[in-house]
Amino acid sequence: MLNLHLYMAQRLTALIMAPLTVGHLAVMIYAVQGGLSVAEILARTQGSLAWFLFYGSFVFAVSIHAAIGMRAIMFEWLGIKGTALSLISWGVCLLLLVLGGRAVWAVTFAGAGA
Amino acid sequence: MPETGEFLEVSIWREQDGDGHFESFQVPRRDNQTILDVVSWVQQQADPTLSYRFACRVGMCGSCAMMVNGAPRWTCRTHVQKVADDNRLEIAPLRNLPVIKDLAVDMDPFFDKWVAAEAVFEPSQTRDDPMAPITPQDPMRIAASDAIECINCAVCYAACDVVAANPDYLGPAALNRAWSLVNDSRDDGQDARLKAVSGGGGCHNCHAQQGCARYCPNELNPTLSISGLKRATAKSLLGWGQ
Amino acid sequence: MIRPHRTHALWYAFLLHRVSGIALALFLPLHFYMLSLALTDPAQLDGFLVFTDLVIVKCAEFALVFLLAVHMFGGLRLMALEFLPWSPRQKTFAASAVALAFLISTSFFLQAM
Numbered sequence: 001m002l003n004l005h006l007y008m009a010q011r012l013t014a015l016i017m018a019p020l021t022v023g024h025l026a027v028m029i030y031a032v033q034g035g036l037s038v039a040e041i042l043a044r045t046q047g048s049l050a051w052f053l054f055y056g057s058f059v060f061a062v063s064i065h066a067a068i069g070m071r072a073i074m075f076e077w078l079g080i081k082g083t084a085l086s087l088i089s090w091g092v093c094l095l096l097l098v099l100g101g102r103a104v105w106a107v108t109f110a111g112a113g114a
Numbered sequence: 115m116p117e118t119g120e121f122l123e124v125s126i127w128r129e130q131d132g133d134g135h136f137e138s139f140q141v142p143r144r145d146n147q148t149i150l151d152v153v154s155w156v157q158q159q160a161d162p163t164l165s166y167r168f169a170c171r172v173g174m175c176g177s178c179a180m181m182v183n184g185a186p187r188w189t190c191r192t193h194v195q196k197v198a199d200d201n202r203l204e205i206a207p208l209r210n211l212p213v214i215k216d217l218a219v220d221m222d223p224f225f226d227k228w229v230a231a232e233a234v235f236e237p238s239q240t241r242d243d244p245m246a247p248i249t250p251q252d253p254m255r256i257a258a259s260d261a262i263e264c265i266n267c268a269v270c271y272a273a274c275d276v277v278a279a280n281p282d283y284l285g286p287a288a289l290n291r292a293w294s295l296v297n298d299s300r301d302d303g304q305d306a307r308l309k310a311v312s313g314g315g316g317c318h319n320c321h322a323q324q325g326c327a328r329y330c331p332n333e334l335n336p337t338l339s340i341s342g343l344k345r346a347t348a349k350s351l352l353g354w355g356q
Numbered sequence: 357m358i359r360p361h362r363t364h365a366l367w368y369a370f371l372l373h374r375v376s377g378i379a380l381a382l383f384l385p386l387h388f389y390m391l392s393l394a395l396t397d398p399a400q401l402d403g404f405l406v407f408t409d410l411v412i413v414k415c416a417e418f419a420l421v422f423l424l425a426v427h428m429f430g431g432l433r434l435m436a437l438e439f440l441p442w443s444p445r446q447k448t449f450a451a452s453a454v455a456l457a458f459l460i461s462t463s464f465f466l467q468a469m
Contacts, residue, residue: 183360184359184360184361185360185361186361209361273361275362275367321370321374322366322370322434322437322438323362323366323367323370324364324366324367324446325361325362325364325367328364329361337437338442341437341438341439341442344438344439345438345439348439
């Protein structure tokens with residue numbers, strides 16, 4: 001089901017995400033000490049362009065990567081093909097982009113505060 | 115070969131016109147018996163209506179490939195004592211190919227995909243041109259030679275789960291041959307070939323499970339070849355040339 | 357239970373990579389939704405975060421970190437297989453990917469406790 005373009009998009013987003021994932025895992029190992037709270041999270045991320053770019057690019061890359069991965073699985077294991085396959089795949093991509101974008105915005109520049 | 119006195123419980127797939135089921139036979143066990151010996155005994159002594167294929171019976175032609183206890187193998191090269199747990203055998207036609215009758219499958223889809231992958235030599239010169247000099251130490255020649263011993267037996271095709279899940283997937287054998295031709299400096303059809311292996315059934319569907327390499331009786335590694343195709347197609351997309 | 361032609365290390369590596377990918381893809385929308393509560397309902401988010409003190413939740417987090425790490429290392433192994441010179445030690449790499457992922461998720465778990 002994957003052609004050259006889908007394959008390259010998935011591999012390239014994987015490469016982009018490798019350092020982002022290592023960074024995210026490091027942050028999580030650090031942040032989980034002593035428990036989690038909204039205040040603690042926002043104290044780190046609020047107003048930060050760096051975190052916005054970091055997690056923003058993470059969300060962008062994972063939306064593409066996960067959608068293509070799910071596309072292959074839906075085709076091979078569920079037998080979904082044609083227009084339905086494309087529609088659902090794009091749906092997955094947009095869902096992750098929108099929800100992820102909201103989350104990134106919420107913890108950086110949304111200004112909600114605890 | 116002397117009989118050991120034991121009997122094998124052999125389940126053989128019978129199919130005609132789409133109706134398929136397993137049928138049981140009791141086959142006398144012998145020393146140094148192969149699965150092909152077992153199938154031949156059934157056809158000769160028990161049920162002459164059993165259909166199956168073989169030719170050389172010495173492990174060179176690949177005609178006798180079947181599923182033996184769930185794994186694709188050359189039956190003439192599979193000893194009963196290596197695979198029969200508690201004297202039980204299950205013999206079925208090769209997976210992923212339509213069944214003509216009993217243990218004989220239709221190899222047409224396999225060969226159609228071979229052609230569709232452009233796994234066919236395209237000459238760049240004529241008989242009037244001087245012979246192309248190919249040195250055996252040339253890295254491309256070595257890569258081609260490593261992949262060239264394929265005899266189209268379809269064992270890898272039967273082993274591959276992507277072939278089972280994706281009807282368009284060209285399959286390990288066709289892609290392996292395409293890779294050997296990508297490395298053939300005399301060949302003129304590289305653009306068409308790279309395009310042929312870049313579509314929805316192309317090399318990018320391989321998940322590197324390497325069932326093909328595990329079962330290839332000639333010890334080839336189609337996954338390695340397919341990785342080469344992935345690199346070659348990626349390079350051509352990014353404009354880095356051959 | 358597993359068909360005979362699949363009982364080898366590199367097929368299990370494929371399965372682990374695929375299953376971890378599915379799990380992460382299903383988890384992410386929930387993760388994103390929870391985080392966006394920081395915008396719309398921070399009090400509710402703090403309420404959820406209190407749950408993360410429970411041991412069972414910490415175990416679930418351990419599993420998630422493991423799945424993320426194993427998916428990443430497995431993916432890097434796959435890309436090394438495809439784009440770097442072929443190594444016959446593929447199975448060793450597959451095992452190392454699992455081991456590294458386990459190491460990372462255990463460090464997380466110990467910090468979380």
